[in-house]
Amino acid sequence: MLKNIYDVIVIGAGPAGGKTAELAASLGLNVLVIEEHEEIGLPVQCTGIDSHRIIQLSGLKESDIVINKVNRARFYSQNGNFLELESKKTVYVIDRHKLDKxxxxxxxxxxxxxLTGTRFKDFKRSGNYLMVHTSSGNFKTKLLVGADGPNSSVARKAKIEQPKEYLIGYQETIKDDFSENIVELWFGKDITPDFFAWVVPENKNWARVGLAAKNKAVDYFRNFIKKRFKQEYDKKDVLGGVIRYGLIKSSVADNILLVGDAASHVKPYSGGGIIYGLIAAKFAAESCFLAVEKNRFDKEFLNKEYDQKWKKVLSPAIKRGLFLHDLIHIMPNWLFSLSLNIAKPFRPLLNNLDMDLLFNQ
Ligand SMILES: Cc1cc2nc3c(=O)[nH]c(=O)nc-3n(C[C@H](O)[C@H](O)[C@H](O)COP(=O)(O)OP(=O)(O)OC[C@H]3O[C@@H](n4cnc5c(N)ncnc54)[C@H](O)[C@@H]3O)c2cc1C
Structure with missing residues (x-):
């Protein structure tokens, strides 16, 4: 039964929006989620590889979402030289549709x-409230949470500047023989000048194979496939999407906050955004609760209670991630390959690296 006025309207039922809604509702707030697609979680635009944190942060059971578990990663240079690391903690390959749902x-x-099948269009201020215009009518709210992904309409309408850096990701699920517990990451200017290509096994026969690039991602993908598989192949599940990364200057405006990809809660070195988005969702829900309790919806309050709080946890990792991203991608191929050799004696140290926050666990 739709209400006359909501405490919180969340735009987007991805993991960040869904979790913000769940946590805000469990704190007693009236919450409405607006999702443009009819089916939550579809279309999938994600490889679905995440650290052990996914279970605790999502609040779901392994049996709800996990397709495969991997514990080894091979970092390849484009000449085939590689460094293999072994994670002490389980890394999950998940069903992204089921996660969101x-x-x-x-x-x-x-x-x-x-409310599914409903598109956010715009909002208008009306006193201390917002009137949210959607394809299914208008809704009044105290707070609007933009969890609407990397090209956030909420950010655009609220004039919140998103980071400018972005990549286009492209992926196909490919049939071949794979080691089911090894992920491959391929680096090199000819593979993709801006990022890396990945091979993430679902099982022995199928892997999610993709890459990201600023331009021509599909062309680079075709070349990578020829190099890595050297044959005709069966495929299923073709997908693509935008990865926006960087540290957002401010994730709030009066009555409005951004969470997840909308706020670039994304690891700049891997493009992964689910873990950071779920971490930030907790801060978003708690700040909404405080705002309603204190009847404070102004930017200054949301800045202190939300922007500054999530940044205290995530901005050091995002900054380290940006440094790592830039360092890897300015290296010529020969230097990257040499770095893999130099890193080999440090494997025990690197095996302990926290894949989300980039420090030793
Ligand atoms: C190719 C690729 C591979 C990736 N692989 C990984 C990975 O392995 N691990 C990982 O952690 N991350 C990965 N990511 C990133 C990950 O997909 C995102 O970080 C994650 O989806 C962000 O969640 P979110 O809830 O912020 O936004 P989204 O999942 O993008 O959800 C936004 C929701 O908002 C809805 N929406 C948008 N506009 C409107 C509107 N106007 N009105 C109503 N609804 C709207 C959308 O339909 C969508 O459901 C990958 C991304 C790409 C492109």
């Missing part, structure tokens, strides 16, 4: 309402 189900269980 199950988080949304939990949000509804906590009392949030979800």
């Amino acid at each position: 199950n988080i949304a189900i939990n949000a509804v269980k906590k009392g949030a309402e979800i």
Whole structure:
């Protein structure tokens, strides 16, 4: 039953929006989620590889979302030289459709309402409230959470500047023989000048193979496939999407906050955004609760209670990630290959590196 006024309207039922809604509703707020697609979690635009944190942060069981577990990663230079690292903690290959859907189900269980097949268009200020215009009508709210992904309409309408750096990711799920517990990461100017290519096994026969680049991602992908597989192949699940990365200057405006990819809660070195988005969702929900409790919806309050709080946790990791991203991608191929050799004696140290926050665990 739709309400006359909401405490919080969340745009986007991805993991960041769904989790913000679930946590805000469990704190007692009236929450409405607006999602443009009819089916939550589709279309999938993600490889679905995440650290052990995905279980605790999503609040889901392994059996709800996990397709495969991997514990080894091979970092290749384009001449085939590689460094293999072994993670002490399990790394999961997940079903992204089920992740989004199950988080949304939990949000509804906590009392949030979800309107699918509904597109956010714009908002207008009306006193201390916002009137949110959507393809299914207008809704009044105290707070608007933009969890609407890397090309956030909420950010655009609220004139919040998103980081400018972005990549286009392209992926196909390919049939071949794979080691089911080894992920491959391929670096090199001819593979993709801006990022890396990945091979993430679902099982022995199928792997999610993709890469990201600023331009011509599909062309680079075709070349990589020829190099890595050297044959005709069967495929399923073709997908693509935008990865926006960098440290956002401010993720808030009066009555408005951004979370997840909309706020570039993304690891700049891997493009992964689910873990950071779920971490930030907790800060978003708690700040919404405080804002409603204190009847403070102004930018200054949201800056102190949300922007500064998530940045305290995530901005050091994002800055380290940006440094690593830039360092890897300015290296000529020969230097990257040499670095892999230099790093080999340090494997025990590197095996302990936290893949989300980039420090030793
Ligand atoms: C090729 C590729 C591979 C990736 N692989 C990984 C990976 O392995 N691991 C990882 O952690 N991350 C990965 N990512 C990143 C990950 O997909 C994102 O970080 C994650 O989806 C962000 O979640 P979110 O909830 O912020 O946004 P999204 O998942 O983008 O959700 C936004 C939601 O908002 C909805 N929406 C948008 N506009 C509107 C509107 N106007 N009105 C209503 N609804 C709207 C969308 O339909 C969508 O459901 C990958 C990204 C790409 C492109």
